[in-house]
C-alpha cells in the first residue's frame with residue numbers, strides 16, 4: 399500500500415493521480431448519461447416517453463460495450479497502458495445500463511393496467527420467440543457472469559488466464575447486442591445506425607483476431 | 620441542447636410573398652438541421668421543441684358535424700398526433716415526418732381514379748372536400764408496433780367518396796396509392812420501401828360505414844405529416860393500412876398487393892385486422908401502450924370495433940388471413 403495521505407498536490411505519484419483524478423473523472427463520465435436521463439424526466443420526452451427511455455438506456459448500453467472493447471486496441475495504439483485500469487469500471491457501467499434497460503422493458507411491457515397484473519406468459523413468450531428480444535436477452539445474460547466475477551477477489555480465484563478467457567464472453571455480447579439493435583429497427587431494411595455499430599464491432603473484434611494470428615505467427619517463427 | 624424555433628409566420632405581413640416563402644424554406648431547413656444535430660448529437664432526446672402543424676395553410680374545417688361511432692376515451696394531444704408518425708416518405712424515425720413534411724404541397728392536389736368503375740378521371744381536392752358533410756369521428760388508432768392513440772379525425776365516409784365513381788360489379792377491391800415525388804417527399808430518395816406506398820381493401824371493407832376518407836384532425840385540415848390532403852382511416856386495422864396522401868384510386872378484380880406485405884410477407888398480410896391472438900414476429904399483439912399511459916392495456920379484437928365489423932370476416936381463418 400502506498401502512503402497516499404501524505405501526498406501534496408505537486409507530489410502526486412501515478413497511483414494517486416489515478417485514484418484522485420482519473421478515477422473520479424471516469425466515474426463522472428460514466429454517470430453522465432444517467433444524470434441526463436434523470437434530468438430529462440423533467441423535460442418533454444415526446445409522445446412515447448417509455449420508448450424514449452428504453453431506447454436511451456439501450457443505446458448507452460451499446461456505447462459502453464463499445465468503449466469497453468475499445469480499451470485494449472486503444473492501449474495498443476497509444477501505448478498508454480494505464481487505460482486498462484478503467485476497463486472493468488466501464489464494463490460494469492455497461493452492465494448497469496443494460497440492467498436499467500431490461501428493468502424498464504419488464505416493468506412497462508408486462509404489467510397490464512397496473513402493478514397487480516403481471517403477464518408472465520407474455521414475458522416468457524417474448525424472451526423465447528422474438529428474435530430481437532432473444533438477441534438482446536442473450537447479450538444481457540452473458541454479461542451477468544462478467545459482472546459477478548468483476549471483483550479483484552474473483553480475478554484471484556479464477557486466475558488471470560481463466561478470467562480473461564471467461565471475459566471473452568463480451569465478444570458474444572457485443573455481436574448479439576448489435577443484432578438486437580439491427581433486428582429491432584428492421585428485418586429487411588439496412589438501418590444506418592445499427593450498421594455502423596456492426597462495422598465498429600467488426601473492427602474491434604477483427605483487430606483482436608488479427609493480433610492473435612500475428613502473435614501466433616511470431617511465436618512460430 | 621438546440622431548440623428548433625418555429626418559423627415566424629408574422630413576417631408575411633412585411634415581406635413580399637415570394638421572398639417570404641424562400642425565407643421560410645430557409646428557416647425551416649435551418650431548423651431541421653438544428654433538430655438533426657440535436658437528435659443525432661445527443662442521441663435521443665430531441666423532442667422537446669414545440670412542433671406546429673406543418674401545413675402553413677392549416678385552416679379550421681367549417682361546419683364540422685359530430686359523426687357516429689365516437690369513443691369517449693381520452694384523446695391524445697394534437698402534439699402527440701402530429702409528432703409521432705410513421706410516414707417513411709419523410710424518414711423512418713417517428714419524429715421525421717414532423718420535421719420534414721413541410722416540403723409536401725397539399726394544394727393543388729388531384730386524385731386519379733381508374734379501373735372497374737363508371738366514372739374514371741382526375742378529381743381535385745377542392746371538389747372532393749365538398750362531396751359530403753365533413754364529420755368529426757373520434758377513433759382509436761392501433762399501430763402494429765403495439766402502441767395506440769385516440770384521434771379526432773375529420774372526414775366523411777369512404778363509401779360516399781367511392782360511390783361517386785360508380786364502381787362496377789367487377790370491382791372487388793380498391794387500391795390506393797401515395798404520391799411519389801422525391802422533392803416533396805425527401806424520404807423517397809432512400810429505398811426504405813418500394814415507392815409508391817400502396818394499400819388495398821376489399822370493397823365491402825372500403826364501403827363499411829366505419830371506413831373514413833380522412834381530410835382533417837382536431838377540426839383542422841390534415842397536417843402534412845398526417846397524410847395531407849386526404850387519406851384513408853380504417854380503425855379496426857393496424858395503422859399501416861390507413862394510407863396517406865393519396866393520389867390514385869384503382870378499382871380492381873383481384874386482391875392488390877400492399878406495400879408491407881410485399882416487403883415482409885411473413886410479418887404483414889393483406890387484411891391486417893387488429894387481432895390480439897395473432898402475434899407479429901417483433902411485437903406481441905396481445906397488449907398495447909396507449910400513448911400517454913404508463914402501463915400497457917389489453918388489445919381488443921378488431922381494435923374494439925368487433926361488433927360492427929366481425930361479420931365481414933365470417934367463416935374466414937384470421938390466423939391465415941392476417
Ligand code: HEM
Nearest residue numbers: 449452453456457459460496500503534535537538575579
Ligand atoms: C447488452 C444488452 C442490450 C443492448 C446493448 C441493447 C440495445 C438496445 C438499443 C440500442 C435499443 C434502441 C433501438 C433504437 O433506438 O431504435 C434497444 C431497444 C430495445 N431493447 Fe435492448 N438492448 C439490450 C438488451 C435488451 C434486453 C435484455 C431486452 C429485453 C429482454 C431488450 C429490449 C429492448 C426493447 C423492447 C427495445 C425497444 C424499445 C422500444 O422501442 O420501445 N434489450 N436495445
